[in-house]
Amino acid sequence: MEAARECLAMIGETSQQALAQQLDAAAEAFRQWSRLQPADRAPLLARIAAALEQAGPRLVALADEETSLGHARLETELVRTVFQLRLFAQEVTRGIYLEAIIDRAEPAWPMGPRPDVRRMLEPLGPVVVFAASNFPLAFGVAGGDSASALAAGCSVVVKAHPGHPRLSEAIADVVQGALRSGGAPEGLFGVISGTEAGRAAIVDPRIKAGAFTGSLNAGRALFDLATGRPDPIPFFGELSSVNPVFVTKAAAERRGPAVVSEFVASFTAGAGQLCTKPGILMVPASAKLVDQLPRAVPSNPTALLNDRIQTSYTNAVQELCEAAGVHVLVNGDHAARRPSPTLLRTTSAELLGNPQGLVREMFGPAALVVEYEEESELLAVARAIDGQLTASIQGEDDDAIADALVRLLAAKAGRVLWNQWPTGVSVTYAQQHGGPYPATTAPSTTSVGTQAISRFLRPVAYQNMPEHLLPPALRDANPLGIAQRIS
């Protein structure tokens, strides 16, 4: 990370003046970009995807130097980054996302004659994206938030993460080159750096929405700025999640060893630096999985992303270690920049007595194993937890408790899994990466999957508008050939 720090100092913080210029350019670019039809924006997204693919080896090498995440993982991430741009390009071309609704004039409408009203979704305006540290490609400068905002028709200013400054700059160059060669408006996509520049951007009147993936504290601070503006704006923050896994008695008895090994693989993936890391494993005491777990946990150390993450991780593990009723099951070195995995252990009775203290994110290779006596305690814990990105069940099809548990977890989490593990979030149409606070600041939205695009849209209705003045998506002639809901 020495090289990274040097480079960050070299790039420096974006000055007030440079930020103002970027925001002016983003506002002007928005006026042009937002007026293009979706099918005319899509080729630019595809062009960015192709350029990133071409620069892939160089970007992966840079990313590995700055994040230590390893080539294999970063290559997968590059595939995802490129794929989501292409998928979003397809999705906007298809046009379902515009939600075009056409109510023709209806004199016999029961509440009184209905005028011709037509509604569709239109882009919000320039967006500031706060890039994540843990997915330097897929949630970095050209990651999911940037891709979905561009796809929606917004201009984007990305606040680069200081953990990978050279990579951020390299990605910005690739994206800007692709956009320029494709004839996109200048200023459509800009990158800024520095905490102060980020704070200034989120409160700037030219910015109409913010998107963020990162820590609870940083995300909450930005959310407070966005909602505290004289003109509050939407802020889509993905903040914190423990992603509990509930193992039923039958599953533990029939598949104990598989549950143990799969859990260990999931909570240690990416050195535990995944938003969907399973941080709590609820197991029946009777199955004695705690006897198997220590052997399954690897003792080799893996590097954390940066100093700040290490400090947070060390503190979080230390606090949980010291909490009443918590014992160490696997004594990893949690105070190192390259920690080995740690497993802690408690009971559901202890957890239910102090949920705020014990249900806490440890961003790194650590998890808490919670033993229960009766399966009804699974329901009690499901009721006690806060909002989550994911909640998973390891169960058997004939588990009597399954239905109640699924319903309780659906009320708390954005995604509920059955006999799979939450890490490895697929980019699909139905994906939901979100959840009630503190998982996110906007429970009705997702930051992964094609529905992520809709965060950056707002509905506009046109009443009694002549055909030639209507947006093409709402015309009777339907020149875009999209789905229109016509009443």
Place this chain on the structure above:
Amino acid sequence: MEAARECLAMIGETSQQALAQQLDAAAEAFRQWSRLQPADRAPLLARIAAALEQAGPRLVALADEETSLGHARLETELVRTVFQLRLFAQEVTRGIYLEAIIDRAEPAWPMGPRPDVRRMLEPLGPVVVFAASNFPLAFGVAGGDSASALAAGCSVVVKAHPGHPRLSEAIADVVQGALRSGGAPEGLFGVISGTEAGRAAIVDPRIKAGAFTGSLNAGRALFDLATGRPDPIPFFGELSSVNPVFVTKAAAERRGPAVVSEFVASFTAGAGQLCTKPGILMVPASAKLVDQLPRAVPSNPTALLNDRIQTSYTNAVQELCEAAGVHVLVNGDHAARRPSPTLLRTTSAELLGNPQGLVREMFGPAALVVEYEEESELLAVARAIDGQLTASIQGEDDDAIADALVRLLAAKAGRVLWNQWPTGVSVTYAQQHGGPYPATTAPSTTSVGTQAISRFLRPVAYQNMPEHLLPPALRDANPLGIAQRIS
């Protein structure tokens, strides 16, 4: 209003203890109500509609006593109140609003094997609704916010508006009677009163969203409470709008008298106490419509809703009268509880020099006529205004400026009208009653029309879930017979 005040004192403010009981009941009712299938909730909405219809004459009489809005207007409002409940019942039964998306497992998915992921919208939780003063029926205790939250599957606690306490209580009785007779869970629908109870409700952990129609100051205060919670929640506030109308030169020349008379009818409707009242009329100086306007404005007084609205109205008109460049065109009595209409006058040059000062809501029978020289000034004003619920154009099909004006206004307003007037908001599928701040606190949502239901929903994805544990809307067998997007 003497009777009203007496009754308010009689009902009193909801005590802390009574509030806590209601919120407990709402939380318990939510658990039951949210698990019903949409088609099982719909009959309860229809039952409320029928009960309101039956009690209609009594409710209208009470509403007229407490609001002075007049039988004719209140009867129309009752029709709307009943209709929207029935429309929402139909809409949820149809099931499109669930946005069911099914991604079956796909080993060849380009970013890596895709698991089975299925996503739908589910109810948020207990909701607090702050009823409006100006639509005692359609946005009162059983108005659009309550109807859409119930339709979504949420339980509702309504903070009644103090302007019509006896009506609020009567409506609550009708709704609760209908729900009881239909077998709805106890506590599904409650009513509270008092500012303190409302503030306590919006910060209570049991409440998961708020909806509000009212003033900028009150709405902003509640928004700040909702977003300042330890666990922020969505707050859908409809606050303030000036609803400018842009008259092109051609329209003024060809249809001047009609524009004048229709504008006057629209800005004086409901004593000017409509959220969509056209508060600004931009007219070409050359057409001299200001000469026709005074004769068209009625001099008869109409009662305002309550003392607080009168104070705000008097102050707003007074401040605008005293602003530089503003002159009185029709000198109504704006300091009375029963004011006669006031028309003020300025130029677009003055407005552009002080948009914050001159573009202001006056909630009552007053408007500002703005004369312009060149049509390009219409574009300049469109650029200068803040977020609006509506913006309207009176134009001719061959107006060269129309396209640019429509695009600019679509970026500022939730609804853009052509040759119609913004008052009289139809409840339809495509209706959009919302807009960027300060029109609302949530630009991606509407409080009128069937899309209002989606405010109270959040997406949940199910991964690898066996058919019998999936919600019916996501099952392969599709027992609800709803639209599913299957990839």
